[in-house]
Amino acid sequence: MTPAFDPPLPGTILAGGVLAAAASLWLLLPNGPDRAGSRRLGTLLGLLALGAFVVTGRRLGGLGEEAVFLIVSLVAVVAAAATIVSRSPVYAAIWFALSLVGVAGVLLVLGAQFLGVATIVVYAGAILVMFLFVLMLAQPAGLAPYDRVSNEPFLSALAGAVLLGVLSLSIGRLSASPPACCGLPSRARAGADAAGTGQPPPAAAVADPLAENHVARLGGELFGRHLIAVEAAGVLLLVALIGAIAVVGRGEAAQASADADPGRPLR
């Protein structure tokens, strides 16, 4: 399938995109009084950056596949960006929820059915709600002064740009066969060898996440090879639960002993 158009210098576009993303973040991050001009410019630059990434993205199998992936990934990324530039933390939480939906979509496109749903359930359903509870308890009315300023926006944006650039560069250099140096046994390579011979390797059928009975086989994998880890994770959850209750309990006891203090009024 021939690509729609072949960008002449993908590296340059990508670099431009990264820089544009960094600039847009710098402009969009809360930094003192709101300046509408900077917000607009930032948004424009952000869109340009996104465009650059879209353009340099790899072509997938079919148009439908491409469209779906594009939509869900855009939702995830744009919502993520909105999370960190929102001044109100509650808005940020809501944007985060939307980002989670996007990420769940990406996971589903990648074939991780269980994980996609688990993300929604655990993250959006539990963790995010906890965050919102805390915000309810602790967030002052109106915009707190510390929500309107950022800590070193320029340097942080620069750091993010560097990281993104390095990662994009590394991703661009990925090739089908792993480099000879590493010598890792890879089912992918085994699959490639097998594809050459036209016969599927026997173990691959069991291990392929894209095959049917995804959740059942995931469960079989978890409780088969990784049983100890699963149990340990369970213990970890228990410990976290107890620990949280213990810390809160001590805090409440201290609070009760200082009951002469009427407590801080919420502004």
Next chain:
Amino acid sequence: MNAMQSLPMLQNALTVGALLFSLGLVGILTRRNLIVMFLAAEMMLQGISVSLVAWSRHHGDWGGHVLVIFVLTVAACEAAVALVFVLQAFSRTGRLDAAAWQSLREATVGRTVDRELPAIDAVPPRFPTLTRAGVLPPPDENEPLQREHV
């Protein structure tokens, strides 16, 4: 195996994961509100999850999936415990500011205070009101504690 043809898919997914991770990193480094910092941390974990699942799909095994499950678990524990500590911190300083804690600085360095910002220019939205029908409800003693907007 269409796993082999998914190299472009791998690369795209990894790009998405990289974007999410970088955005989360910038968020942690920049935002002062503790809750928003944690949201950004969770976003980094999301980026990691996407990358792991993409690799797992590329290699055709379960390794990435399993790791993501554990990431999920640990993130939940971490969020629980961390939020408890955020509340403790809030009860000490009265605000959710990461810059409220500066005691571990050098003795010769002064406390960093924010520059004065002009008063907030966002006007709280005026929501439409209806005239009340019926009897006025008894006054709520908690009313001063309730906020008008978030």
Next chain:
Amino acid sequence: MQDLSPATLLVLVPLLPLLGAILTVLLGRALGPRAHLPAMAGIAAAAAVAIALLAATARDVSPSHGPRSEPIRPVEMIATLWNWASFDSAYAPPPGSPAADLRLTPHDPAAGRDVRSFSIPVSLRLDPLTATMLTIITCVGLLVAIYSTGYMHGDPGYPRFFALVAMFVFSMSMLVAASNFLLVYVFWEAVGACSYLLIGFWFTKPEAARAAKKAFLVNRVGDFGLAIAVFLLWMSYGTLDFHDTISPQGVIMPGILGQTRLADASGYAGGVVGTAICLLLLLAACGKSAQLPLHVWLPDAMEGPTPASALIHAATMVTAGIYLIARSAPLFAVCPGALTVVSIVGATTALVAALIGTVQNDLKRVLAYSTISQLGYMFASLGTGTLLGFTAAIFHLLTHACFKALLFLGAGSVMHSMGGVIDMRKFGGLRRVMPITAATFLVGAAALAGVAPFAGFFSKDEILAALHAKGWPSAHEPHHAAAVEPHSAIVRLASFAADSRAVAPVGLDALDRPEVWRLLFWMSLVTAGLTAFYTFRAVFMTFTGPTRVPPGAHGHGGHGHESYESPPSMTLPLVILAIASAVVGWLLFSTNWLAHFLSATPSLTAPLVASTAAPHAFHIDLAIQGTLAAALGIVVAAIGHLGRRSDGPQMERFLGPLQTLFANKFYFDQIYAALVVRPLEALSLVAALVDRHLIDGAVDAVAGIPVALGEVVRRGQSGLLQRYALAGVMGVLTIVVLLAWQLRG
């Protein structure tokens, strides 16, 4: 003791006090009141050995047979311990330079040219002069040690004192026994250090500390002269040994005072270099023996304990200068100008010190100036350059050791009983309450004044005879004519003088004229009178007149009346020394044993010295002149002070303005302070400022760099969590970028 070789015995003499000193240092505190035992045992054993050595050496000296028929044979015995430093082929003098003089530089046939090796063997030499000095040192040291057990009783530094005394006896013994100029220098310094430690024994007293410092620094000036002299000696003679040694190549290296060189009349450097060496040695001797102009330290040294003063500032250390010049007699003999300078210095010092001593009120100060004066006598005698002069000086050294030590110990006895008071105006008439001290002090005073038949009379008579012989040479010719044997002494003299290379006449030689010597003789005679005067003035002021005792004096009750006499540990040495002062002079003079014994010293067998030997005679005319002078002095003192008829104002009126001059010690101290001390203090102030601000400032600046850097880095620690996280992230990103760069392609 017969089976012990003389070499071993010679080594034992310094070794035993050294062991005593070490044991006292280690065990002193543990021994408590018996801390004097190791040191005293060491010194006593050394004294016994020294006397044995004296007897052994005396046996070796050939007996005298009337008028000399053959030159006396030198007696020496070398004991080499080990080689301290040795460098073969150390220095080859450039051909044509004075140092390449074959007579002065040993020729190494193996190398085919004049090459010197530098070697310093630690060797000791026993000859009559050394044996005499060793006996004096150890015996006086022993008596002083016995005395100190009483005098220093109860002092918190009791063990330290004895350790120092033993250390001193070791150093002085090594000095007189060393057979190498460098070793002499080492122990010259060592006795100076012991003197410093003993003067400053009570170092918490500021005057004592200052006096110790002054003594050491003034001695340093003399030591500088000695060092330069040692350098010149090595340049001129190629070796520093006294005795002849054999080089590794099998060649005999003539020592500076060795028998090979002594036999060769032209073996000594004259002219400018020789005179320079002699004058530098004189400078060193002036420093150590407190002669003009380096005499200023000795009166201040009286701050030290009296036994130390008796030992080192009367009997032994100050005689090191006399010993050095006597030892270097052959070197001086070819420089008549230098010899005259020695005599001039000696006689002038004697007169000046005697004048200052007449107005002193502190008994110890009187004795200090008396010591300077008597040492001046010895120098005057040494400077005559004749065998009589040298032996008379040593004779006077011996008798002076006896009676001066006696006088100092007696003064110490007085000071001890009077509770530390030594100002003669504060006490009087002590003969009634301190009879033994008074009697022995009187004997010592008589010996010092030169009253016949006490020791000082004979030795002073010999000195006057030596000076008279130089001043009136014709009067003594008949004596010389009979003594001159037809050996080539005079012939050698003539040939030596004709050798223009070795003996370039130096301007100083013009001083060697009979007129100068006559002046020196008269000065010495006047000094003799003054000596008697101030000595008996002190005796009368202290011991005659109404008995007055200052408050604070501690007496020992008993015998029905108050007695302030000192304990027997202190009076016993006084008595022994009194007997010695009374008897030794007459004994040695009448038998002429000492002069004959000393003439066998290798240094004094040098032809230029030995040729001046005169038969032993008692010069009655000089004796009468000396006695008259002494009697005059005693009478004047009696008029002024017997029975405390006057306390001093009479004498002050008599002397008038001279009183101030004498009392201020001829302003030597003030002149030195202005010329030397103040400029040095200014220089040291500048040095201190440079050190404190420039050098320390530089170091502090360097030390301040990390602090400044730290201040800069410090500001990064703001306590803000996100800034720390940003820093960490940037660090991680640096590593990631580097890794990606490495792994590209």
